[in-house]
Amino acid sequence: MxxxxxxxxxxxxxxxxxxxxxxxxxxxxxxxxxxxxxxxxxxxxxxxxxxxxxxxxxxxxxxxxxxxxxxxxxxxxxxxxxxxxGSGDRVGRFAVQSRDGAEPSAVAARINASAFGFRAYPAAEVAIETSATFRVVNRFHRAIGVITIVASAIFLLCITLLKVDERRRDVGALRLIGMSRSSVLRAVVLEASLVSLIGSLMGAGLGWFASAVVNWYYQGVYTTPLRFAIVTPGIVLFAVLLSLALGVLAGLFAAQRLVRRAPLELIGR
Amino acid sequence: MREIVLAARDVRRDYPVAGEPVHAVRGISLDVAAGDWVAIVGPSGCGKSTLLNLLGAIDRPTTGSIAIRGRDVARMNDADATRFRLTGIGFVFQRFYLMPTLTAAENVELPMAEAKLPRAARVARARELLAYVGLGARADHRPYQLSGGEQQRVAIARALANRPALLLADEPTGELDARTGTEMIALFDRLNRDGTTIVTVTHDEELAQAARRVVHMRDGAIVDQVLRRPLADAVPAPPHAPGTAQA
Amino acid sequence: MMLRLAMATLARRRARTALTTAGVAVAAAMLLDMVMLGSGMRESFRGFIEQQGFQIRLTPRGTMPFDSEATVGGGAALVRAVATDPDVVTVAPLLGAKLFSRTPGDSVVSAFVLGLDPAVQGDYVLVEGRDLAADDELVVNASYLAATGRAVGDTVQVAAGYDAQMRRVTGARTVRIVGRARFVMLGGSERAAAMRLAAVQAMGGRDRADRLSVVLVATRPGADIESVRRRLEASDARVSALSTAAALQLVDERLGYFRQLAFILASVSLAVGFLLVTTLVTVSVNERIGEIAVMRAIGVARWRIVAQVMAEGVALSLVGATIGMGLGLVTATWLNGILAAFPGLPAAFDFFFFEPAAAFRSLGLLVLCGIAAGIWPAWRAATLPIARTLREEAVA
Missing domain, CATH: 2.40.40 (Barwin-like endoglucanases)
Structure with a gap:
């Protein structure tokens, strides 16, 4: 009504x-x-x-x-x-508060069993129903997130490969004076991990700032106190760990291309 | 009288290093006649490579003039100098500098393609030049499949591609072992006997001894010149000399 | 020769070139998707509205079509009045209401029913059976059939009202399902039915007598729709007139978020593509700085060096964009599938709409970015001091 x-x-x-x-x-x-x-x-x-x-x-x-x-x-x-x-004693819906500790779905089931002509829903179910738009948008955002992760993985791999290629000769020289393959591998992986760690922390800062802008903008557009983007510690942790994992993988890939070649080949002889 | 291919007059080149002016070349004058072979020698940092770059229109003198076949290369703008380097001068570098992605023949073709020579003509000339430098069988090899000496031979063939008036070589034996270096000197000698005008910068005593004239430099200036084998007044180039400059 | 050299350079570092191309392809796919998303919703909605074939919608003043239960009385007179406008060709009156149908299991299912004139309607497309011919006939959608357990040809008891407490229906009548249709403007999961307008009005008794929810108006070709709209709105104080453009504007407002997101992500994709190509070409130039100096020394002109370096960037972005186009169409289908569950939109509504011109424009933009990405490294390569570079390379 x-x-x-x-x-x-x-x-x-x-x-x-x-x-x-x-x-x-x-x-x-x-x-x-x-x-x-x-x-x-x-x-x-x-x-x-x-x-x-x-x-x-x-x-x-x-x-x-x-x-x-x-x-x-x-x-x-x-x-x-x-x-x-002119609708007499009719109502559209009731809100029912249950006793503390009562299981809402059990209460709803009891109400539904005891009378007919209406249907009781636990609030959580209603919330799911009414936030359908947001759930769809959420799934969409996740999909975009997956694409972004793929793109950044490629980007990271590309940059790591370029950086490693650039220092092919230096690494060849180091190998010639006795640096082991595993040391080279460790150094490259460490560097790639550091780059992705620093990058992900900077990205988290940027994300926090972007979420503030998004919230400010859409709260104005829709006149609502609803927060549209939230950066939680969990999300930051996920982003950092994912970047770190990608960094280590990229470093390993680039490094093994480097260490499987002979030092003389690396310095171009 | 032989034609003067190269005439440098009071050439100076200064450039700043860390804010301080360095006088790399201090008033050098030098004439090179057609068919001559001049070796410029001197200690490291005496300005010989800078002089070679100036003679080759890669660099421009601060003052003075450099005429090659009567054209003042010191006053040319970049586009003209580039064009002149393409057709008038052949370069051989210490480190060969072949394009690693191209075959030996394609490396030789590169300057001819740039000079818009028809494909058939440049393919034929590349084969001819590679045969001349003794690499006829290795035309389709890439630089990494060739030894240092072979790479330098390809670089020489490339330098001769557009029949330059002058062949400039910067330490052409610098990266080669003694035996290959000797072979290279023999090749230069053959080129010169076939009519190619050559200026080399070198530390290699053997290469310097092979030249007709040796110019000694110190601190950016010529301190001595030794004429070892004077040119005959007119030695006609043999008909098959690939390096011969076009008239 | 220069082109061959550029391509050979890319082929020399295969892993790197492949990765960059893949990166550009993902960026291109994202760009294409976002362009499709940016224009898709609008075009898709325009398609629906135009498919209906009506340019103007009259609604109870201050409301949107079927946004509320508001109706306007004196429907027949309103339709007659609108039809007298010289620019109006067709007038299609609609009344939306609830319809309660009894299932074979004797439970009651509610649906949305449209009362309309089947001769001039644009709200559904018949899929099976035939169109409405009498007042006791019903055309329904698949969801309705699934929920009621009925099939085309069945007879069903329907009602205008239902008192769940008393299990009593009002305005009941028995009708026959004569056709199954796809309702253009309704979500696929919504149960929908259509009856002749007079039947829906009669079922509602006095409350619905001669009342209408929406009046669709088709104008003469060439008519100035905006002036017709203004005339119609001015002629009756009880109605608002909404043109297609205004309806699209409303969609834009509702789904503006997606357009903004599309714009931001498209820009980011372009920037990523640009950065990737610039990085690769810059590194490639740095690696070959000696070779480039030698080419300049042996007389290769500046512009040829520029062309060679830029050709690398263009080749990378061209190949990347081409792969990205295919990839983009696949991901668009995937993303469209996710957004298909968006509530309150027609079932066939597409968020991603492939428009060849827009797609090629966007990928062209990416290739332009590839060209721009090559400018700086190319210029650096072309203007490097030959003598100094050779000296430094010899030292290195």
């Missing part, structure tokens, strides 16, 4: 003790309304209505299902809306 089209008109009608409503800030902005203003509420345009007083202006909660919705929102007392819409 909260989705019932409620059209608001600024009015100067004087009636004794009008009921109070709340409106959201978007409607307040769009219609130029403020707390204390009186408006006429009706279910049909131009039809009979009820004069009410705006008691408060609300801000949307951080609910993913509401982010992309652009309609205005008005809240009335239940009996007021039932009278206004």
């Amino acid at each position: 909260s989705l019932l089209p409620l059209l608001a008109f600024a009015a100067l009608l004087q009636q004794p003790a009008p009921r109070s409503i709340t409106i959201d800030e978007r409607l307040a902005d769009a219609a130029g309304l403020a707390v204390g203003d009186r408006v006429v509420l009706g279910t049909t345009p131009g039809g009979a209505g009820d004069t009410v007083r705006i008691a408060a202006i609300t801000r949307r909660s951080a609910d993913p299902s509401e982010v992309a919705r652009s309609e205005f929102r008005v809240r009335l007392h239940l009996d007021h809306l039932q009278t206004l819409s």
Whole structure:
């Protein structure tokens, strides 16, 4: 019933003790309304209505299902809306709070078994249902993440290979004066790991900054306190470990190309 | 009288090193006649390589003039100097500097391709030049499949590709062992006898002894000149000399 | 010869060239995907709207088509009034409502029903059976059939209202399913049905008498749609008129996030491709600095050196872009599959839309980046001091 089209008109009608409503800030902005203003509420345009007083202006909660919705929102007392819409004693849904420690799905199952005509859902299930958009976007982001990881792995491998190639002669000379294959391998892998470690830490910093920009921008666009991008320690750890693993792999690949060649070949003789 | 192929007059070259001016070449004048072979010798850092670069239009003198076949290479702009190096001068470097991705024949063809010689003509001339330097059978080998001496022979063939007026060689035996070096000197000698005008910079006493004239440098200046084998007034080039400059 | 030299240089370091090409290919694939994503949603939606064949939508003032349960009364008069406009060719009135259907197991399934005029509708495409011919007939989608356990040809009891508590239906009637259709603007999982407008109105009793949710309007070819839209909106205070352009604008707003993401990722892809090619060509030039100095010394012109170095960059990005195009189409299909579950969008809605011109433009841009990536190393190669480089190379 909260989705019932409620059209608001600024009015100067004087009636004794009008009921109070709340409106959201978007409607307040769009219609130029403020707390204390009186408006006429009706279910049909131009039809009979009820004069009410705006008691408060609300801000949307951080609910993913509401982010992309652009309609205005008005809240009335239940009996007021039932009278206004002529829906008698009907309600759209109940919210039920369970005792501490009770298993919500078990409670829902009991309610569903004891009566018919409605269906009870645990809040978690509803949250999954209403955040479908975000789950899809999340999966999409993961896919983009996979592509990015593939691209960075190639990039890292390429750079490591170039760096190793560049010092082919130096390594050849070191091998000639007695440096072992394993020392060369260790040095190259260590260097590649350091590069990826430093790079991933810098990337985490950049990501943190980017998430701040993203949140600032989209919170403005959708007028919501919802946070769109969050950098958690877990994500940073994942990124650093993944980069490190890629760095070690790239280093190993590049190094084994180096150490399997004879020192004289390396210095180009 | 023989034609003067190269005439350098009071050539100076200064360049800054760490803010301090270095006078690498201090007023050198030198004439090289057609068919001559001049060896420039001297201690390291005396300016002989700098002089060779100036004579070859790779570098430009601070003052003075260098005329090759009457053209002042010291006053040429980059495009003209490049063109002149392509057709007028042949270079041989100490470290051969062949293109590692090309075969011996393709390396020799490179300057001819740049000079827009038709493909058939340059293929034929590359084979002819490789045969002349004794590598007729190795035309399709890549540089890494050739020995140092063989690579230097390919480099010489490349230098002769466009029939230059002057062959410049910077330490051509510097990277070769004694035996290969001797073979190389014999090749230069043959080239010179067949009419090629040569200027070499070298530390190699044997190579210097083979030249017709030895120019001694110290601190950027010529300190002595020794004429070892004077040129006959007119020695016509044999008809098959591949290195002969075009008239 | 120079081209051969450039290609030989790339072939000399095979692993490196292959990796760079792979990197460019991934960047190109990402770029293509993002270009497809950037324009895809808009084009896909435009396709739907244009497939319907109506340029203007009239809705109860202040609402979007089927965004709420709002309706407007006096439907017949409204349709007649709109039809008198000289630029209007077709008027298709629609009423959207809930439809409750009894299953063979005697449970009740709710669906969305569209009341329409089958002669002028653009909301569904018949897949099986035939179109509506009478008031007691129903065309439904596959989800409806699956949920109700019915098949085309079956008779089913439907109702306009259902009191779950009392298990009582209102406005019930028995209808026959005559066809299965794909509903253009609805999600694939949504249960949908269509009936003749009069039937849907009659089932709802007084509440729905002569009421409409949306009126679709097709204009004469060549008509100025915006002026028709303004005229229609001005003619009746109860309705808003929405043009295709405005509807697209709404889609843009709703899915703006994807366009912004596409733009950012496309830029990043270009930058990555550029960086990769620049790095490779720079290193390749550094390695061959002696060779290049010698080429200059033996008389190879500057521009030939520039051309050779740039040819490397162009070859890398061309091959990378070509591979990336195939790769991009594959990943686009994959990503499209993920986004297909996006709620509230038509089932056939494509986030990734392949438009050859846009694809070639984007890959052309990548190749341009490859050319640009070669400029700096090429210029460095062409302007290196020959004498000094040779001296330093000899020392090295």
